[in-house]
Amino acid sequence: MNAHLVALQKTLGRLTLWxxxxxAVLAAGLYATVLRFAQGLGAVTHLSDAFPWGLWIGFDVLVGVGLAAGGFVVAATVHVFRLERYEPIARPAVLTxxxxxxxxxxxxxxxxxxxxxxxxxxxMWNPHSVMFEVAWCVTLYTTVLALEFLPLVLExxxxxxxxxxMRAVFVPLVIVGVLLSTLHQSSLGSLYVIVPDKLHGLWYTPLLPVFFFxxxxxxxxxxxxFESFMSYRAFGKRLEHDLLAGLARILVVVLAVYALIKAQDLYGRGSLHLVWALSPESVLFWGEIGLGVLLPMALFSVPQVRASERGLFFGALLTVMxxxxxxxxxxxxxxxxxxxxxxxPSWMEFAVTASIVGAGFLLFALAVKYLPIFPKAELPPAGVDPILLRRRPALSRGVLAALWVLLVIGIVGVAASSPKPKGPAPAAPAVEPQVVHAASAEVRLPAPYTFPVSGDSPGPVTFNHETHAAVTDNQCRTCHAGLFKITEPGTPVSGKLTYEAIHEGALCASxxxxxxAFGIEDDCANCHRQ
Structure with missing residues (x-):
């Protein structure tokens, strides 16, 4: 048999499951990559003019940039605030x-x-564009991170x-990195501040930059x-448990501030009722708040959880998810x-995303193998079994099993509540949009719309955009898209616009x-007119 084939068989035989x-993931990603750059976006994605930003922006960019924020947080903690005891986890954070x-x-x-x-x-400068600021900040911060990473190669x-x-200029680099990261982490939220008539009311807020940061x-x-625990398990590196427990305590404070501002924002915008609505959006909202904010905050508030390796890992995993x-x-x-x-998303969109994540794990492993990422492990005193130095989990297996069951139930619930495809709406007579003038801006609005009349209705109801735009100062987001979906001209109003829903305080009664405004119980003739 050919010597090369024998060597290949031996190599494949040594491969682990992971x-x-x-x-396999990298191979699928490579196939999708070739197809994408050979035939364009349409050949591999389900994106469209109506939905131009999908998985690659939502996950690969927004999630990728956010989860990399540990680099500037830990670097600032060590080199700016001089909490040098966190230095053992600074290098892995910068690498990530x-x-x-x-x-x-x-x-x-x-x-x-x-x-x-x-x-x-x-x-091609456009200083009035949010994307311009994000592009420059990301480019500069990536350069700063490369310089922060360079000492590891030199060493x-x-x-x-x-x-x-490099050591002489390291602290100024960290300070510049903190400023740049703060700018573009928040500016990513600003990308969605400019679409008030498109983003659902549960997430649209002028405070999006604050929430993103x-x-x-x-x-x-x-x-x-999370990556410290994975490195501990995969590479046998020392787990800096006390330092990670300190990060968990800080995480409780950050999550608490986030939750309080979020609740106040929803209440202040009059959008709190959307949280309790039985809709796919509200269920997914509770998925992020319940699993990713409230539960980790509660877990990390318990000293026994922070003292447990598994507790730290589980709480961090919930927060990341x-x-x-x-x-x-x-x-x-x-x-x-x-x-x-x-x-x-198409399977090839998932393949590209998974391959990018897989490439990240592979590059991290190579860096750990060939560069001084982690501090050298200290040898235990003579005669002491290293196993005895490991912390015993403070959580019982039963409690951990219950937490994992809760996590699985939450994931299944979120997945099951995702919006399902709907069939096309029935055709309706086309209506010509009209131009109305309100305040100082020209707003193009649909013509008045008369709803179908049921047999026991006291009369037809005609909705006039012009009168509503005038009293809301042209703030379309007052109703769209939290209360009513924006549809194409001529498309009938969709959703359960029923007597029961309105009289329960939803939709118009909001x-x-x-x-x-006048109450729905005041006088039927306010809306129903012959």
């Missing part, structure tokens, strides 16, 4: 951040229609002189705990109703409550 899975940003840029190449023009924002090859120079800090801290659901809710779930179409 290595085999990784190879650097790889994360590099892979985000790779993911953007897939999503851009003309990827070879990715450099245009750097030379590996014993290049003392350039290493000395706070959730990125939480996600970055959780990712640092909640963060992922949040970003996908903003990018996909929250935009679905107003788009008028149903977007489900404003017509006798306080904001």
């Amino acid at each position: 290595q085999g899975v990784l190879l 951040a650097f790889l994360g940003y590099v892979l985000v840029i790779v993911a953007l190449l897939f999503d851009l229609g003309l990827p070879y023009r990715i450099w245009h924002p750097l030379v 590996r090859f014993h290049l003392e002189k350039p290493l000395k120079v 706070l959730s990125a800090v939480a996600g970055g801290l959780a990712m640092t705990i 909640g963060f992922i659901v949040n970003r996908l809710n903003v990018a996909v779930t929250g935009m679905a109703a107003s788009s008028g179409v149903t977007y489900v 404003c017509h409550d006798g306080d904001k």
Whole structure:
């Protein structure tokens, strides 16, 4: 038999299950990559003009950038705030951040229609554009991360002189990195502030930049705990348990601040009723808040959980998953109703995303193998069994099993509540849009719409956009898309616009409550007119 074939068989025979899975994922991603760049986006994605941003933006970019925030948080903790006891986890955090940003840029190449023009924002300035600011900040911060990562390479090859120079400028680099990361973490939220008539009311808020920044800090801290645990299990590296427990305590504070501001924002915008509505959006909202904020906050508040390796891992995993659901809710779930179409990623979109994640794990493993990422493990005292030095889990197996069951139930519930495709709506007579003038802006609105009349109705109801736009100062998001889906001209109003729903305080009654506007119980003739 050929010697090369024998060597290949031996290599394949040594592959573990996870290595085999990784190879399969990378192979599928390679196939999708070739097809995408050879035939374009339409050949591999289910994106459209109505839904141009999907999985690759929602997960690869928004999630990737956010989970890499641990780099600037831990680096600032060590080098700016001088909490040097966290230094053992700073290098892995910077490595995770650097790889994360590099892979985000790779993911953007897939999503851009003309990827070879990715450099245009750097030379074609538009300072009024949020994307311009994000593009520049991401580029500069990736450069800063590369410089923060460079000392590890210099140290590996014993290049003392350039290493000395890098150490001299390291703290200023960290400060610049913190500023840049803060800017673009929040600016990613600003991308959705400019679409108030498209993003669902559960997620649209002028405070989106604040929420994106706070959730990125939480996600970055959780990712640092998660990757430390995975490195401990996969590479046999020392688990800095006390340091990770300290991060968990900080995480409780960040999550609590996030939850309080979120609740106040929903109440202040009058959108709190959307939280309790039985809709796919509300269930997915509770998926991100319940699993990703409230439960980890409760777990990490218990000292016994923080003292447990499994407890730390489980709480961090919940936070990371909640963060992922949040970003996908903003990018996909929250935009679905107003788009008028149903977007489900193709298998090749999933393949590309999975291969990018797999490449990240592979590069991390190679860096750990060949670079001084983790501190050298300290040998135990003579005569002491190293196994005895490991912490015993403070949580019983029964409690851990119950927590995992709760996690699985939550995931299944979130998946089962995802919006389902709907058939086309019946045709309706076309209506010509009319132009009305309100305040100082010209707003193009549909003509008045008369709803179908049932047999026991006291009279037809005609909805006039002009009168409602005038009293809301043209704020379309007052109703759209939290209360009513935006439809194409001529498409009949969809949804359960029924007497029962309105008289239970939903839909029109959200404003017509006798306080904001006349109440629905005041006089039927206010709406039903002969």
